[in-house]
Amino acid sequence: METYFGHREFKSDKPVLTLGIFDGVHRGHRALLNSVTNKARSLGTDSVVMTFDPHPRIVLSGNGGSLRFLSSLDEKLGLIEEAGIDKLIVIPFFIELSKMEACDFVKKYLVDIIGVGHLIMGFDHHFGYRGYGDAATITEYAARYSFGVERMKALKEKDEVISSTLIRELITEGELEKANSLLGYPYLLKGKVIQGKKIGRMLGYPTANIESDYPYKLIPADGVYAVEVVLGSSHFKAMLYIGPRSTIEGDSGKRTVEVNIFDFEDDIYEKDITVRFIHRLRGDRKFGSKGDLLKQIDKDKAEALRLLSL
Structure with missing residues (x-):
């Protein structure tokens, strides 16, 4: 073209x-x-x-x-x-x-x-x-x-009627699968991996924090998602979290986008990254303890792997 x-x-x-x-x-x-x-x-x-x-x-x-x-x-x-x-x-x-x-x-x-x-x-x-x-x-x-x-x-x-307005509403409300159906492809987020607080690493789930390369990009509803990650020509299964990390940071946390790439340990800070949203696993919630949060993250990973393997 x-x-x-x-x-x-x-x-x-x-x-x-x-x-x-x-x-x-x-x-x-x-x-x-x-x-x-x-x-x-x-x-x-x-x-x-x-x-x-x-x-x-x-x-x-x-x-x-x-x-x-x-x-x-x-x-x-x-x-x-x-x-x-x-x-x-x-x-x-x-x-x-x-x-x-x-x-x-x-x-x-x-x-x-x-x-x-x-x-x-x-x-x-x-x-x-x-x-x-x-x-x-x-x-x-x-x-x-x-x-x-x-x-x-x-x-x-x-x-x-399939329209951009309708799809934006669906993504905002967390209706990801329906939005993807109307788009005809998995919703995309492109950006750069930036430095985070390494909270995920302390929990045993290292994450890459993502900053969108488009300031007006619609970020999906808070929650946990099964996603595919593209780094260069390589594709990976992953799960992604959007939200303020209220269990760890209380009610003052800033909304973040961070992805845990399965079976992956490379340093990708400052690298370009593309995320394809496949399924929304659940909404965001505040847990009573870090232990409760970890138990849920384990379940999230198992469910993400199951869905991404279908």
Whole structure:
């Protein structure tokens, strides 16, 4: 996949285009991307995705605040490439762009920059100032500028529309397995291993503390998870804890993300790490003693190994 940051060098001959934020690149997005690649193949042209960075909501909110999202730009690009897209263009999002009228947006970006031959829209896609551009207006512009247009239907799971908003809610609530089903892959967390307090090592379960490489990354609900860890080209079974470690640090503990990699003793501080969340074993809880905590951790490990071996 050819990736363009900005549009100065972008070239294509009447490509098939879709555009959007694609947070999480979930199954609904995948269906849209598959339609784009299939249409491009039938027309003998490029399949193209246009997305925006930073996330528009971060820019419009001023500083992002408590906003959290499913995927960083790096994660998003990798998932879009997996879908078989030929070219991806990342447009810098800024306040002035949010104020551009729909007609001006279509003329500048879709017609002049992309040279779109056919546009495939998501079922709920809006564009231009205050989102006034919709399926009706894009049909009008398509006729004016001579490009084809079609709109995808919503993809549903048990009568529920698959959306980034729904998946974010599920992950926040600890409904990991359902979220993974809607994503179509295990939820990811990428980051760097940082120094911790070595509490896990004192308990006989050394952990690697993880700091996300994306400040707006949605961290799943507090609790214990069966996960897969990727270090370079190597994959490992592991269990991961998210929470304030209240049994050890009382009620003043800071929320941490730490992973115990099974049968692993290497020093990986400052290394890049990827975690794939497979199952949520349980929610977080405060135990009466370290002994009680250790007994539960032993049970957590046994259950994680069982689930990861299925």
